[in-house]
Amino acid sequence: MALRHAVLAALLDGEYSGYQLAKAFDIGVANFWHALPQQLYAELTRLEKDGLVAGRQVVQESRPNKRLFRVTEAGRAELERFAAAASKPSFIRDDLLVKVQAADRVGTAPVIEQLQERAVAADAKIELLGALLRQLRGDMDEEEFLLRGERIGPYLTCLRGLAFEREHRDWCLRIAAVLRERRRAPHGER
Numbered sequence: 001m002a003l004r005h006a007v008l009a010a011l012l013d014g015e016y017s018g019y020q021l022a023k024a025f026d027i028g029v030a031n032f033w034h035a036l037p038q039q040l041y042a043e044l045t046r047l048e049k050d051g052l053v054a055g056r057q058v059v060q061e062s063r064p065n066k067r068l069f070r071v072t073e074a075g076r077a078e079l080e081r082f083a084a085a086a087s088k089p090s091f092i093r094d095d096l097l098v099k100v101q102a103a104d105r106v107g108t109a110p111v112i113e114q115l116q117e118r119a120v121a122a123d124a125k126i127e128l129l130g131a132l133l134r135q136l137r138g139d140m141d142e143e144e145f146l147l148r149g150e151r152i153g154p155y156l157t158c159l160r161g162l163a164f165e166r167e168h169r170d171w172c173l174r175i176a177a178v179l180r181e182r183r184r185a186p187h188g189e190r
Helices: 003-013 018-029 037-049 073-084 095-106 109-137 142-148 153-184
Strands: 053-058 066-071
Touching: 003 018, 003 037, 003 053, 003 066, 003 073, 003 153, 018 037, 018 066, 018 153, 037 053, 037 066, 066 073, 095 109, 095 153, 109 142, 109 153
Parallel strands: none
Antiparallel strands: 053 066
């Protein structure tokens, strides 16, 4: 997947400025695609040049003018082509896993600390995603929303992000406990 497809998908709900798009990415899209604000602005420029989004200038009296972007028909067609194409399997690339791989040879104390930090960060993300899910479904319970909700895609990706963060937190806590226990056991880390 290219950043362009993530941007097009984020713009399906309406017009966004680059700033609003960055906020949308930070809250809802970041659980499956990370992008820095400057990457988003550059991608919006490319998408507009390619005719996949249209931008318009909004004059503001008390603030600087801003540009709002929306998906064009060509952009929707591009998303349809993308959605129809076979997806590549995902993979994990995480420097913390390299550290865990080497932990029994290089020392566990810093790795345990980083595992605990990741667990805390995952907890914060779990809270954020839970709040976003509640906001998306409004007064509906989850089962009703899944059957009748107006825009289900963002909800489903948030569910995936929530499951990932919970599993990641649980794994970090378990591995930190294993490494701590090994330090206390005979023949553990010195």
